[in-house]
Amino acid sequence: MTRRWLTSTLCVLALLAPGSLGTASASASASEGGRTPLRVTTRNLYLGADLSPVLAATTPQGLVAAVTAVWSSVRATDFTERAEALADEIAESAPHLVGLQEAVLWRSQTPAGPGSATHVEYDFLRILLDELAARGKHYAPVASVTVGSDFEAPRSTPAGLQDIRLTDRDVLLARTDLPARAFSVANAQAARFRDHVPVCRPALGCPPGPALKIERGWVSADVTLRGRAARVVTTHLEPAAPAVQEAQAAELLAGPLNTKLPTVLLGDLNSAAGGVGATPGTATRSYDRLLAAGFQDVWTANRHRPRGPGFTCCQAPGLRNAASGLTQRIDYVLFRGKIHALxxxxxxxxxxxxxxxxxxxxDHAGVTSTLRLR
Structure with missing residues (x-):
């Protein structure tokens, strides 16, 4: 992707701001009626900073200060430490599939200048996979999609300017330690949505050439569990523009969700269930549209209905708030077809x-679920 320098990068970063109670049940690892259930988890990893402060920057100097603050937050919310807790969660529930959002790659270039940053600072996906392997849990990406472009801008250091580059990815992980007769994955697909958010703002100056944009995407795969097949799709819908988000939901229904297979949709939909906790401008109809298309929500439909509202968003940007700040339910496991939520x-x-x-x-809680394929 062609890099956009300074002020144009500000516009992109500003709209990447991130939009989740309990531990997995012991019954999640048991067979239901002698039949192995499908275990799935959705987890927004959090890219490590609230990127909205860059919105106030109107000059190159302001942009440098904003990116410097963002990078300080990424370091302070250290993913190498957080990945240990995330790996513990996944290891405990041992899902067959994990949908990851904001599985970002942070890179740098010193000094700042022409070309793209290539030095890896944090590869969230690699760090998490290594932590899982250290726990004897073996997962690999089925497919991934890079959402948006590679965004790069300079920060200030004592030695001068350093470029910081953000690459955002959605990933579907699958277990690799099970025999094919027990669990297999096929027909992996990934794509970006056609509908997206343009991010150039005239007050900040627009670069020549094609307009910058924030793109979102989806990843899907067809899985077979003990002879029973299903399609699993993971996504991260647009939080900043309700109309765009709803168009993305419609594209899901016409695309990867348009199948006769039993279907599971998991991810950060950024659509508050029932409008609870929704902020001004937040899309709420995407969730309702999916339910109208025949999907059910494991949080309300499963046999052992959980207690509480199931809020999944959001903790404070610095992740050190003592009391939980979760007030919205926007991360889901939805299902349709011959599936029972357990x-x-x-x-x-x-x-x-x-x-x-x-x-x-x-900054989100994750949702883990067991489903019986009929």
């Missing part, structure tokens, strides 16, 4: 889930 649990939502230094694992 359990649903939140992960990373209790104070006890925080890291030894006091970080929440993410």
């Amino acid at each position: 359990t649903a649990d939140l992960v990373g939502a209790n104070p006890a889930d925080r890291t030894p230094s006091g970080l929440w694992p993410s």
